[in-house]
Amino acid sequence: xxxxxxxxxxxxxxxxxxxxxxxxxxxxxxxxxxxxxxxxxxxxxxxxxxxxxxxxxxxxxxxxxxxxxxxxxxxxxxxxxxxxxxxxxxxxxxxxxxxxxxxxxxxxxxxxxxxxxxxxxxxxxxxxxxxxxxxxxxxxxxxxxxxxxxxxxxxxxxxxxxxxxxxxxxxxxxxxxxxxxxxxxxxxxxxxxxxxxxxxxxxxxxxxxxxxxxxxxxxxxxxxxxxxxxxxxxxxxxxxxxxxxxxxxxxxxxxxxxxxxxxxxxxxxxxxxx
Amino acid sequence: xxxxxxxxxxxxxxxxxxxxxxxxxxxxxxxxxxxxxxxxxxxxxxxxxxxxxxxxxxxxxxxxxxxxxxxxxxxxxxxxxxxxxxxxxxxxxxxxxxxxxxxxxxxxxxxxxxxxxxxxxxxxxxxxxxxxxxxxxxxxxxxxxxxxxxxxxxxxxxxxxxxxxxxxxxxxxxxxxxxxxxxxxxxxxxxxxxxxxxxxxxxxxxxxxxxxxxxxxxxxxxxxxxxxxxxxxxxxxxxxxxxxxxxxxxxxxxxxxxxxxxxxxxxxxxxxxxxxxxxxxxxxxxxxxxxxxxxxxxxxxxxxxxxxxxxxxxxxxxxxxxxxxxxxxxxxx
Numbered sequence: 001x002x003x004x005x006x007x008x009x010x011x012x013x014x015x016x017x018x019x020x021x022x023x024x025x026x027x028x029x030x031x032x033x034x035x036x037x038x039x040x041x042x043x044x045x046x047x048x049x050x051x052x053x054x055x056x057x058x059x060x061x062x063x064x065x066x067x068x069x070x071x072x073x074x075x076x077x078x079x080x081x082x083x084x085x086x087x088x089x090x091x092x093x094x095x096x097x098x099x100x101x102x103x104x105x106x107x108x109x110x111x112x113x114x115x116x117x118x119x120x121x122x123x124x125x126x127x128x129x130x131x132x133x134x135x136x137x138x139x140x141x142x143x144x145x146x147x148x149x150x151x152x153x154x155x156x157x158x159x160x161x162x163x164x165x166x167x168x169x170x171x172x173x174x175x176x177x178x179x180x181x182x183x184x185x186x187x188x189x190x191x192x193x194x195x196x197x198x199x200x201x202x203x204x205x206x207x208x209x210x211x212x213x214x215x216x217x218x219x220x221x222x223x224x225x226x227x228x229x230x231x232x233x234x235x236x237x238x239x240x241x242x243x244x245x246x247x248x249x250x251x252x253x254x255x256x257x258x259x260x261x262x263x264x265x266x267x268x269x270x271x272x273x274x
Numbered sequence: 275x276x277x278x279x280x281x282x283x284x285x286x287x288x289x290x291x292x293x294x295x296x297x298x299x300x301x302x303x304x305x306x307x308x309x310x311x312x313x314x315x316x317x318x319x320x321x322x323x324x325x326x327x328x329x330x331x332x333x334x335x336x337x338x339x340x341x342x343x344x345x346x347x348x349x350x351x352x353x354x355x356x357x358x359x360x361x362x363x364x365x366x367x368x369x370x371x372x373x374x375x376x377x378x379x380x381x382x383x384x385x386x387x388x389x390x391x392x393x394x395x396x397x398x399x400x401x402x403x404x405x406x407x408x409x410x411x412x413x414x415x416x417x418x419x420x421x422x423x424x425x426x427x428x429x430x431x432x433x434x435x436x437x438x439x440x441x442x443x444x445x446x447x448x449x450x451x452x453x454x455x456x457x458x459x460x461x462x463x464x465x466x467x468x469x470x471x472x473x474x475x476x477x478x479x480x481x482x483x484x485x486x487x488x489x490x491x492x493x494x495x496x497x498x499x500x501x502x503x504x505x506x507x508x509x510x511x512x513x514x515x516x517x518x519x520x521x522x523x524x525x526x527x528x529x530x531x532x533x534x535x536x537x538x539x540x541x542x543x544x545x546x547x548x549x550x551x552x553x554x555x556x557x558x559x560x561x562x563x564x565x566x567x568x569x570x571x572x573x574x575x576x577x578x579x580x581x582x583x584x585x586x587x588x589x590x591x592x593x594x595x596x597x598x599x600x601x602x603x604x605x606x607x
Contacts, residue, residue, distance in 0.1 A: 069493060095495030107490035109483045119476075120483045124495035126476045144474070183494060 020047040021080075022191055022223050023068065028077030030063055030247075037063040038074065041249045043242045045191065050217050050224045052238035052255075054231075056267055059244040061227045062104060065193045068225070069101050070094040082190065096124050100189035102180045104196045104227075110169035114179050117168055118154060121186025122147040154182050158212060174205040181212060185222075192216070194226040198233060206233065213237060235259065243267070275438050277445045284435075284448040285564045291454035293560020294461045298519060299537040300544065300552040301464065302512040307546045308485045309505040310382075312393045316401035318534025320370075320510060323408045325517030325526040327369055329419050330412040331362040337411040359421040363514070370510030378502045386498070405531060414528065419521035424452040457519045464515060465553055468508075472549075481505065485547075539587035545597030554598060559583045 023045040030038040038060045045051045053061050066072040068079070070091040079086055081097065100121070109117050126143055155161055158178050163171060168179050177197060184192055197213065198206045210233055216222050228234050234241060235255040243251040243258055245267040251258050258264055299321060306314040314320075330337060334356030342348060357365065381396055432447030439445035472478035483491045484501045492498065520530055536559075544555025563582040571578045590597065 071489070071492070090497070091492035092495045092497045095493060101493050103490070103493070107487050107493065109486035109490060111486055112479070112482055116479055116482075120479050120491075120494050120496070123476055123480060140475070144476070187494060 021045070022047050022082060023225075024080040025068075026078045026080070028064075028067060028074045028079065030060075030067060030072055030074040036247050037072075038067070038244075038247045040077075041244065041247070042077075043249065043252055045223060045225055046240075047223055048217070048221050049239040050213070050226065050237050052234045052241045053225060053227050053244065054229075054234055054241060054258075055244035058246075059267075060247040061244055062195055063247075064244065065101060065195055065225070065227065068094075068191075069099050069193060095187065098187070098190035099193065100184035100187040100191070101193035102177070102184050102195055102197060104199065106173075106176050106180055108168045108176055108180055108183070111167060113165050113167055114160060114171070114182075115151065115155070115164045117179055118151045118182045118186045119147065121183040122151060124187055151186055154185050157185075157215070158182050174201050174208075177201070177205075177209065178212070181209075185216065190223060192222050192224045194224060194228075196227050196229065198228060198230055206230065210237060275440065277439055277443050280435065280439060280445060280448065281568070285568050286561055287448070287450065288454070289561035289564035290557055291451070291458055291560070292564065293540075293557040294458045294553070295454070295516075295519060295523070295556075296533075296536050296540045296559055297553045297556030298457065298461050298464075298512070298516040299533050300540040300556055301461075301468075301549065302509040302516065303534075303537055303541055304544075304546065304549055304552045305468070305509045305512065306505055308549075309481050310393075310484070310502060311390055312397060313390070313546070314509070315394060315397040315534070316404055317509065317513060317537070318531040319401045319404045319408070320373075320513035321517040321520065321533065322526070322528070322531040323373075323404050323517075324366055324370060324510065324514040325419060325521035325530060326408045326412040326417070328362055328366045328421070328514070328518065329417045329521070329526050331365045332356050332359060332419075332421070333417075335412060340413060341410060363421065363518075366514055367511060370514055371507045374503050374506035374510055377506055378499060382502055383499070401531075405528075416525050416527040417521075419518065419526050421518060421522070423456050423518065423522045425522060426452055428452050428455070451523075453519070453523055460515060460519065461553070464512065465549060468549055477504065536583060539583040541597070542587040542590050543597055545599040548597070548599035551597055551599030559586065562586055 021044045025044065026042045028038055028041050029036070041060075041064065043051075053064055055061050063072060067074050070089040070093060073088050081099070109120065112120075126147060155164060158181065160175065160178055160182065163175060163179075168176055171179065181194070181197065184194075194213070198209050201209065213224065213226070214237065217224055226234075226238070228237075238255055240253065241251075241255050241258045242249060243261070243264050245263075250263040250267060251261040253261075299318065302317045302320070303314060306312055306317070329335075334352045334354045336342070336350050336353050339351050342350060356362070377400065381400065382393075385393055385396055428450050431450045434447075436445060436447035472481055480491070480496045480501055481504070483494070483496055484498060488498065491501075516533070517526075517530065520533055524530070540552060540555040540559050542555075543558055544551030544553070559582075563579045566582045567576070567579045
């Protein structure tokens with residue numbers, strides 16, 4: 001989130017052409033006992049793009065995000081992140097490597113202020129160890145102040161200055177979603193996973209959120225994977241769309257191509273059984 | 275001032291300081307409960323174990339000497355004249371940190387995502403294990419602990435307060451134990467340090483984050499394992515401080531582990547999740563039981579001090595189950 005990052009952000013037009021793959025998912029299968037959540041799913045996410053993952057309820061979208069950030073470990077398949085094929089990974093390791101996420105049912109620290117919530121996102125970037133922190137002087141103090149400045153920039157960016165000190169448990173839903181996005185942004189992620197960022201929002205809040213997501217993508221060049229049910233939003237925001245149904249990939253392509261795809265139409269509208 | 279009023283003052287003052295001693299134990303409970311939702315039954319035994327280890331290191335006892343002598347027929351008991359108090363405290367702290375590692379590695383790791391009651395049962399097991407280990411390592415005799423904390427009544431305060439009494443009364447001044455004063459200062463320093471640490475540092479934020487939401491904490495790169503080790507180390511440190519104060523006051527012996535029981539009403543009053551609550555709860559209990567002993571005691575034949583705290587806790591459970599400072603919805607154990 002430095003100024004250098006802003007300056008080097010690729011121009012929106014260049015995004016489409018970039019074939020630089022950040023995350024490559026190959027033949028991933030995930031089962032819970034006899035329930036198959038994902039079956040042989042493969043797709044990739046390119047640097048700087050907004051990649052939407054859509055599908056009817058229970059299609060395995062959230063499971064997919066949970067696999068990417070290490071909550072679930074697939075039984076089969078490989079995941080390559082930033083050129084490195086990875087072994088089983090714990091969620092905090094994924095965070096350390098630059099994967100940030102938000103949750104479908106907001107997972108914030110309700111007792112803590114907006115500021116503190118976003119500060120927790122800086123944790124992976126803070127290097128001073130616990131002994132310096134216990135003393136809270138010298139290097140640890142300077143580090144704390146530097147990160148605090150970065151957090152203030154994010155707060156400005158998301159236009160939530162007025163709720164900096166408010167415990168997030170008291171905030172309305174839409175603002176909580178925004179704080180959660182702020183916390184993920186604070187990690188300066190190379191891949192940002194958004195699980196239904198606009199669920200339960202009214203039109204105005206959706207428009208705000210869409211604007212923030214686009215700004216993040218265009219100003220900071222952040223690669224984003226998002227799950228969303230509002231098709232209008234998906235078609236407007238995303239560069240490429242992958243469609244899941246019953247844990248299988250049924251389509252992958254540009255929004256227009258996906259919209260015209262017969263399998264996708266069938267999955268959403270249902271097929272007559274005869 | 276009339277002697278009766280001065281007696282009242284003395285009782286309140288001593289009650290406050292006795293309360294601080296309870297708070298010291300309650301603090302350890304709150305720390306672990308806040309960060310992991312575990313009610314750590316072993317907190318009292320941890321204080322005992324820390325005090326035993328400290329005395330052992332300070333006097334140069336050989337750990338497990340009884341066991342070694344019984345097996346090999348040797349007569350060893352001490353390896354030298356012992357360590358300086360400061361070095362011994364450092365050594366004990368190192369052992370408490372090592373214990374935190376072992377607890378995470380061999381107990382908590384296997385109980386992730388279990389019901390709180392399961393974790394609670396595990397800490398009961400831990401309490402008995404530590405109790406046995408303490409006996410086995412350092413012997414079960416009553417030991418004196420002297421790390422240079424001043425003890426005994428303060429003559430200075432006695433002289434000062436004697437002047438306060440009305441002319442001609444036979445008032446001899448207030449009694450205040452220097453140890454209690456020291457404990458008060460230490461407890462206050464501890465609370466300020468812990469509050470600053472948890473409010474203004476990355477690790478403190480991580481502790482609060484873990485207490486709030488495990489999944490969200492993981493997603494921002496906080497390792498539960500590290501946090502648990504740190505939390506148990508800190509409460510090991512608090513146990514050590516409590517062990518030093520209580521050990522210096524009443525000797526290091528098995529009954530030290532029972533002070534944990536006195537911490538329970540403190541927690542119910544103050545709330546399981548509040549560090550200031552632990553302090554205020556301790557103060558209320560301390561003052562309450564001393565005053566009750568002085569004024570109600572004679573009416574019912576005395577010994578109120580032994581049960582007053584529990585009665586107060588019961589009343590609180592009826593009318594304000596979350597305690598004075600606790601969060602509204604919390605689980606009871």
